[in-house]
Amino acid sequence: MTDNIFKKHNLRITDIRKEVLDCFVQSDIALSHSDIELLLFKEYDRVTIYRTLNSFLEKGILHKVFDDSGVAKFALCKYDCNEHQHNDNHVHFKCEVCSKVICFHDMQIPHLPVLKGFSIHHINLLVQGVCPECQVQ
Amino acid sequence: MTDNIFKKHNLRITDIRKEVLDCFVQSDIALSHSDIELLLFKEYDRVTIYRTLNSFLEKGILHKVFDDSGVAKFALCKYDCNEHQHNDNHVHFKCEVCSKVICFHDMQIPHLPVLKGFSIHHINLLVQGVCPECQVQ
DNA sequence: AAAAATAGTGCAACACTGTTGCATATTTAA
């Protein structure tokens, strides 16, 4: 199960890590620190949750998504990422009604014209709108 | 000068508004609340600066840019925006070295495939990389 | 199996961003 993931990334297997990873495995939306805090079974210190999220981020288990609220959300990396390389450059969607952030794993970010003098490392694309569940018809 | 802008948007002409707007007119990068705080000539209350920025945002004088730090930055709207409509859907660039955020006013956000069930209102695109001044060669 | 080294957790404290309510001051319109 998830234990292999930790071994693969040289992370010790602990309760909070298992629980936090489970939250992401079971969720189809991006989760923030406070989302996780509510989802966790046991109570853990706020700081420990932050550190757990950051270590997952560093190891390439999660990627960070920025929505318009300025609050960091996280989601599982679908492809093999590690501490050296993140391959998640897909589009994200934020519903303006329910505030959910969704990864469009299959929608790659379109290419942009080359910019003289600028080097590009990463591109973030966030689509804002209304998701299917929140449509009023 | 800038007074016309305030009249046009039904904002009273006050010292802080003139100063804050000047900051943006003179800056070619996006500015955060704390950037403004440092740039201002006179000292104003933090809250007043926040409110000034928000009223400019509402009236379409500024638009909000989100960089990866979660801190809101603002930049002048180039085209005629107002409280009902924002027309700024250009690409933004954030330099990973100097942290400056720049508007690429002339680079429109490319079209995306239509998503069944999702309606799109706005698209945010942030390019991260290194700007010309920070290139090491 | 015990000791040493390493890594993870909890707590206290803090910094920063942003908001609200309310009293006071300033603009603008009448």
Add this chain to the structure above:
DNA sequence: TTAAATATGCAACAGTGTTGCACTATTTTT
């Protein structure tokens, strides 16, 4: 020039995120 409307300053607060340090748990070494 007064009244109404709007803007400002202050105090207080909530939320997000970080750091340092002591303590605990897990590995590795002997």
